[in-house]
Amino acid sequence: MLQSFMYIQQEINAFMKPYLEFKSVRKTFPGVVALNDVSFQVAEGSVHGLIGENGAGKSTLLKILSGAYYPTSGEIFIDGKIKDFHNTKDALDAGVAVIYQELNLIPEMTVAENLLLGHMPTKSGFLDRKEMNKIAEGELKFLLENISPDMKIKELSIGQRQMIEIGKALLHNARIIAFDEPTSSLSSREIKQLYKIIKELKDKGHSVIYITHRMEEIFDICDEVTVFRDGEKIETFSDMTAVDHDILVNKMVGRSIEDIYSYRPRTHGEVVLDVKDLMGTGLSEPFSLTVRKGEIVGFFGLVGAGRTEFLKLLYGAEKKVSGTTFINNKEVNILSPSKAIKEGMALCPEDRKDEGIIAVRSVDENISISVRRHFNKFGIFLDRKKETENTNSFIKKLDIKTPSKDQMVGNLSGGNQQKVILARWLGENINVLLMDEPTRGIDVGTKNEIYKLMYNLADEGKGIIFVSSDLPEVLGVADRIIVMREGKFVESVDRDDASQEIILSHALPINN
Amino acid sequence: MVSKTMKLNIKINNKFLKSLWESSGMIIIYLGLFIVLSIFVPYFFTVRNMVGLALSVSMVGMVAMTMLFALASGDFDLSVEAIVAFSGVTAAMVINSTGSILFGIIAGIIGGGVIGLLNGIIIAKAKINALITTLAMMQIVHGLAFIVSGGSAVGISDARFFVLGNSRMLGIPNPIWITIIMFIIFGVLLNRTTYGKNTLAIGGNIEAARLAGINVDRIKIIIFTLQGSMAGFAGVVLASRMTSGQPNTSVGFSLDVISACVLGGVSLSGGIAPIAGAIVGVLIMGTIQNAMNLMNIPAFYQYVVRGLILLIAVLIDQLKQRKRN
Ligand SMILES: Nc1ncnc2c1ncn2[C@@H]1O[C@H](COP(=O)(O)OP(=O)(O)OP(=O)(O)O)[C@@H](O)[C@H]1O
Ligand SMILES: [Mg+2]
Numbered sequence: 107m108l109q110s111f112m113y114i115q116q117e118i119n120a121f122m123k124p125y126l127e128f129k130s131v132r133k134t135f136p137g138v139v140a141l142n143d144v145s146f147q148v149a150e151g152s153v154h155g156l157i158g159e160n161g162a163g164k165s166t167l168l169k170i171l172s173g174a175y176y177p178t179s180g181e182i183f184i185d186g187k188i189k190d191f192h193n194t195k196d197a198l199d200a201g202v203a204v205i206y207q208e209l210n211l212i213p214e215m216t217v218a219e220n221l222l223l224g225h226m227p228t229k230s231g232f233l234d235r236k237e238m239n240k241i242a243e244g245e246l247k248f249l250l251e252n253i254s255p256d257m258k259i260k261e262l263s264i265g266q267r268q269m270i271e272i273g274k275a276l277l278h279n280a281r282i283i284a285f286d287e288p289t290s291s292l293s294s295r296e297i298k299q300l301y302k303i304i305k306e307l308k309d310k311g312h313s314v315i316y317i318t319h320r321m322e323e324i325f326d327i328c329d330e331v332t333v334f335r336d337g338e339k340i341e342t343f344s345d346m347t348a349v350d351h352d353i354l355v356n357k358m359v360g361r362s363i364e365d366i367y368s369y370r371p372r373t374h375g376e377v378v379l380d381v382k383d384l385m386g387t388g389l390s391e392p393f394s395l396t397v398r399k400g401e402i403v404g405f406f407g408l409v410g411a412g413r414t415e416f417l418k419l420l421y422g423a424e425k426k427v428s429g430t431t432f433i434n435n436k437e438v439n440i441l442s443p444s445k446a447i448k449e450g451m452a453l454c455p456e457d458r459k460d461e462g463i464i465a466v467r468s469v470d471e472n473i474s475i476s477v478r479r480h481f482n483k484f485g486i487f488l489d490r491k492k493e494t495e496n497t498n499s500f501i502k503k504l505d506i507k508t509p510s511k512d513q514m515v516g517n518l519s520g521g522n523q524q525k526v527i528l529a530r531w532l533g534e535n536i537n538v539l540l541m542d543e544p545t546r547g548i549d550v551g552t553k554n555e556i557y558k559l560m561y562n563l564a565d566e567g568k569g570i571i572f573v574s575s576d577l578p579e580v581l582g583v584a585d586r587i588i589v590m591r592e593g594k595f596v597e598s599v600d601r602d603d604a605s606q607e608i609i610l611s612h613a614l615p616i617n618n
Numbered sequence: 619m620v621s622k623t624m625k626l627n628i629k630i631n632n633k634f635l636k637s638l639w640e641s642s643g644m645i646i647i648y649l650g651l652f653i654v655l656s657i658f659v660p661y662f663f664t665v666r667n668m669v670g671l672a673l674s675v676s677m678v679g680m681v682a683m684t685m686l687f688a689l690a691s692g693d694f695d696l697s698v699e700a701i702v703a704f705s706g707v708t709a710a711m712v713i714n715s716t717g718s719i720l721f722g723i724i725a726g727i728i729g730g731g732v733i734g735l736l737n738g739i740i741i742a743k744a745k746i747n748a749l750i751t752t753l754a755m756m757q758i759v760h761g762l763a764f765i766v767s768g769g770s771a772v773g774i775s776d777a778r779f780f781v782l783g784n785s786r787m788l789g790i791p792n793p794i795w796i797t798i799i800m801f802i803i804f805g806v807l808l809n810r811t812t813y814g815k816n817t818l819a820i821g822g823n824i825e826a827a828r829l830a831g832i833n834v835d836r837i838k839i840i841i842f843t844l845q846g847s848m849a850g851f852a853g854v855v856l857a858s859r860m861t862s863g864q865p866n867t868s869v870g871f872s873l874d875v876i877s878a879c880v881l882g883g884v885s886l887s888g889g890i891a892p893i894a895g896a897i898v899g900v901l902i903m904g905t906i907q908n909a910m911n912l913m914n915i916p917a918f919y920q921y922v923v924r925g926l927i928l929l930i931a932v933l934i935d936q937l938k939q940r941k942r943n
């Protein structure tokens with residue numbers, strides 16, 4: 107019985123013929139082996155998940171597939187034919203489109219113009235707007251309702267922009283569409299829409315490659331999954347019923363993580379942060395909050411609920427209209443980030459690329475940027491020895507994967523960039539740490555380490571506020587959860603009273 | 619077998635050349651250029667010509683040091699050429715009217731500094747982009763230079779002032795010494811101080827720098843104030859060399875300075891600013907100009923060559939950036 111079932115399963119797998127194949131792909135950068143001898147196949151009409159720790163080589167593989175990088179050795183086969191991509195155009199012509207997190211759309215141009223960029227229809231030499239809108243409308247019908255081809259890209263949400271990017275790929279007749287962490291900045295409704303589109307793509311016979319750090323998504327949407335670790339392919343599972351969360355985590359990090367949140371209760375001390383009636387343009391009413399020493403406060407809300415605005419107001423990165431802030435019972439007038447830092451408050455921003463890292467500078471400089479003021483001689487001359495010591499200690503402590511402290515941060519993998527930003531603040535003498543989506547794009551193993559780091563900081567008596575759109579994470583890590591909705595404070599729920607249903611009921615719009 | 623080892627050799631060679639090219643490509647190009655010119659251009663490699671060459675690039679060299687900071691922070695400054703003219707005229711007039719050389723020099727530097735300060739405030743606080751701000755400032759200051767001087771050169775009566783630009787120490791003219799000192803001061807500022815690092819951080823990602831606690835506005839204002847003061851000082855030195863303040867001098871000087879920096883690998887989009895590269899950029903520009911003079915190439919052709927050099931420099935910058943992404 108079981109045997110015949112397995113036989114049928116094999117039959118099915120054999121029937122799904124491989125459309126895309128990587129053969130012994132290797133990619134090295136100075137001092138780094140990003141991919142080593144990677145071989146696997148992606149079937150036609152299937153969604154193939156790629157998972158692995160930060161720096162495992164997933165994005166590098168997609169960049170090779172899209173022609174952005176050229177492999178050091180190895181081959182790519184599509185539909186049995188060997189392919190040689192020297193640039194993204196080669197790949198597009200062969201029917202491969204990769205959708206990165208940073209979307210390549212032109213904000214000032216319309217939806218139709220973006221969709222047809224590079225092959226706009228013309229009539230006797232002039233742009234044929236009618237034809238253009240017709241093509242765009244046809245594409246939009248499939249992807250997005252309520253969007254007209256005349257709208258400018260800048261008016262769209264991130265989720266909608268992503269759909270336009272998919273539309274571009276389809277208009278190029280892409281047969282292989284690859285996504286690099288597509289859901290990390292989408293709302294839950296947008297994620298559902300993305301799932302729907304991916305399923306339809308699959309039914310039409312496209313092959314989809316899907317990179318994510320969110321394990322549940324693998325089970326929601328993938329037909330196959332390949333696990334990477336340290337640039338090597340560990341294993342491909344073509345039968346999703348044969349794996350579960352724990353098996354995948356084990357393959358990924360090489361050990362098992364029993365409880366990813368590993369929460370431990372703490373006693374809370376005196377009030378470290380006291381905010382009274384803070385108000386700014388991003389909020390719809392004044393906001394008050396107290397945080398105690400050792401307390402971890404989680405902020406939950408839907409995208410656009412005003413959580414980031416609140417943190418930025420508090421941090422002095424945005425102009426406040428009114429409000430007073432006390433740190434350790436001392437009134438502090440925070441009008442700029444530099445003042446906030448001097449008062450012992452630090453922020454890890456939400457948008458790593460635009461607000462966090464300085465991509466063209468080294469790991470060392472990115473970590474030292476603020477903390478070096480404590481080492482300075484005569485207030486201006488660098489103490490390079492102390493900076494190096496500090497940097498190296500954090501590279502080790504946070505296990506930042508980089509060939510050296512002098513590597514350009516832009517060359518690190520996403521998760522490791524996040525660690526660099528964290529390291530920036532850990533050397534400072536902070537009282538209050540504000541973290542905006544601290545684990546976005548971070549692998550399970552590292553998430554677990556970041557939570558432990560948060561607990562350690564709390565144990566040392568710091569107050570932590572963190573914003574997250576990952577509800578299980580908020581429930582798993584926070585001592586207290588504050589729910590925001592439409593720029594307003596809605597409710598504060600203690601850990602012991604919190605559940606998915608309660609938090610969501612506060613966070614969702616009332617008329618739903 | 620033979621071919622295999624040969625292939626290996628070439629590969630190693632390539633790798634070696636590549637790393638050498640990346641770390642010091644421009645320096646190698648310059649050395650090559652220098653050797654070729656020494657062999658083929660008569661009088662090029664003589665003490666007299668070398669000193670003349672260094673003297674001819676000293677002005678660009680000085681101002682390139684502060685321009686380097688402006689570029690490193692992601693901005694640039696087109697008003698330096700007008701400041702050079704304006705401060706020369708100002709220094710001349712102050713010396714003539716007060717009889718004090720010191721006052722004249724200080725007036726030239728401060729005059730330039732104030733203009734730079736204005737540039738900085740407008741760019742940092744009013745958030746108007748550097749192109750427009752400094753372009754407008756260039757026109758205004760050029761106009762001022764003409765108004766103050768009445769439209770013609772202001773001769774300086776006190777000959778002691780000419781020492782600054784014309785005397786020699788150890789056989790080397792003063793402007794060259796001044797430029798060397800500036801190289802050292804600004805090299806230290808860029809690589810060994812928070813000011814330099816913060817400048818690079820701002821150019822690399824201004825929002826990230828702000829959120830990391832860097833006072834962006836203040837640094838920008840300092841950058842432009844220093845730039846203005848340096849251009850002012852250069853104007854004073856030039857006036858001393860020419861024994862007069864001239865309102866219509868230095869046309870195109872700003873672009874020469876920017877070209878030199880970009881030629882040396884300073885990124886136009888900010889965040890990357892190798893100081894050794896900028897010095898080499900200055901030398902390349904000056905050397906080519908010098909060689910063209912020695913070969914009696916007419917001035918009209920020299921313009922074309924200078925334009926081509928600028929284009930090549932920007933092209934190289936582009937290629938490097940594409941590689942970075
Ligand atoms: N252009 C580059 N230059 C040097 N090293 C690079 C470059 N691009 C990637 N790397 C290195 O290659 C390795 C793999 O990086 P990659 O971005 O593929 O990881 P990833 O699996 O996508 O990780 P994450 O989940 O954090 O996004 C990392 O060690 C990274 O530092
Ligand atoms: Mg990645």
